[in-house]
Amino acid sequence: MFLEIQNIKKSFGEEQIVKDLNFSLAPHKTLSVLGKSGCGKTSMLKIIGGLLKADSGKIILNGNDISSLQAEKRSIVYLYQEDLLFPHLNVFENIAFGLRIKKQKEEHIQSKVKEMLELLELGNQGEKMPHQLSGGQRQRVSFGRAIIINPALLLLDEPFGSLDAGTRQRMQQLFKDIAHKFNITSLFVTHDLKEAILMGDEIAFMQNGKLKVYQNKEEFIADPSTGVQNEIGFWENLITKEQKTPTL
Numbered sequence: 001m002f003l004e005i006q007n008i009k010k011s012f013g014e015e016q017i018v019k020d021l022n023f024s025l026a027p028h029k030t031l032s033v034l035g036k037s038g039c040g041k042t043s044m045l046k047i048i049g050g051l052l053k054a055d056s057g058k059i060i061l062n063g064n065d066i067s068s069l070q071a072e073k074r075s076i077v078y079l080y081q082e083d084l085l086f087p088h089l090n091v092f093e094n095i096a097f098g099l100r101i102k103k104q105k106e107e108h109i110q111s112k113v114k115e116m117l118e119l120l121e122l123g124n125q126g127e128k129m130p131h132q133l134s135g136g137q138r139q140r141v142s143f144g145r146a147i148i149i150n151p152a153l154l155l156l157d158e159p160f161g162s163l164d165a166g167t168r169q170r171m172q173q174l175f176k177d178i179a180h181k182f183n184i185t186s187l188f189v190t191h192d193l194k195e196a197i198l199m200g201d202e203i204a205f206m207q208n209g210k211l212k213v214y215q216n217k218e219e220f221i222a223d224p225s226t227g228v229q230n231e232i233g234f235w236e237n238l239i240t241k242e243q244k245t246p247t248l
């Protein structure tokens with residue numbers, strides 16, 4: 001498997017947040033991760049990304065044990081809701097940043113960044129500074145900056161959490177298209193059941209410090225502990241009530 005998480009454990013003081021994390025992910029797939037607030041989703045992503053040290057366990061990425069590598073050597077990008085852009089750089093330069101660090105040729109940078117701006121529907125926004133952008137546009141710039149360097153793994157922590165419903169929907173579709181085009185492998189943490197089902201090739205649920213990965217969406221939907229059944233029940237009740245209430 002492309003990503004293999006083996007026996008990861010993590011405690012904060014007396015509290016064991018991650019008990020025994022074991023799962024794997026095939027290349028070019030997105031694994032959606034759901035779970036109650038405080039169950040350890042962010043901690044898990046930070047451990048995989050190298051931003052938090054596990055107490056024990058192994059992380060294998062593309063056949064290499066990266067458990068003790070520093071974050072910047074892992075070829076993993078961690079993106080979160082309030083991801084910060086460089087405030088003193090315009091949109092173009094924010095996206096170009098990773099390529100400039102790698103000292104790529106100017107011609108190459110120009111064409112790659114322009115292509116990315118078009119893909120992200122930011123074709124005419126390249127000159128703008130981050131404070132002149134909407135929330136959805138900022139989030140797209142963050143994606144562009146992350147994806148342009150071809151990371152092996154993308155870790156997304158509620159990336160669309162602060163966006164309104166319409167923008168969120170457009171971002172979901174855009175992310176799916178880009179993930180497909182760039183063969184992205186990612187973990188996608190969300191609180192939104194619909195988003196998890198929509199974004200994930202596979203779905204997992206974190207509970208009691210462990211992650212359960214479902215065989216397929218049907219198995220996930222059928223498990224009463226995930227909350228999907230409650231949600232379906234809610235809508236069914238509402239529809240039945242509407243049908244019973246005569247309209248005047």
Ligand SMILES: Nc1ncnc2c1ncn2[C@@H]1O[C@H](COP(=O)(O)OP(=O)(O)OP(=O)(O)O)[C@@H](O)[C@H]1O
Pocket residue numbers: 012017035036037038039040041042043044
């Ligand atoms: N640096 C830290 N020191 C002590 N406790 C921490 C630290 N970071 C996280 N925790 C605790 O670990 C638990 C898991 O936190 P984490 O942020 O991973 O949860 P989460 O599932 O991402 O939650 P949410 O969905 O609300 O973002 C929480 O009880 C939190 O208080």
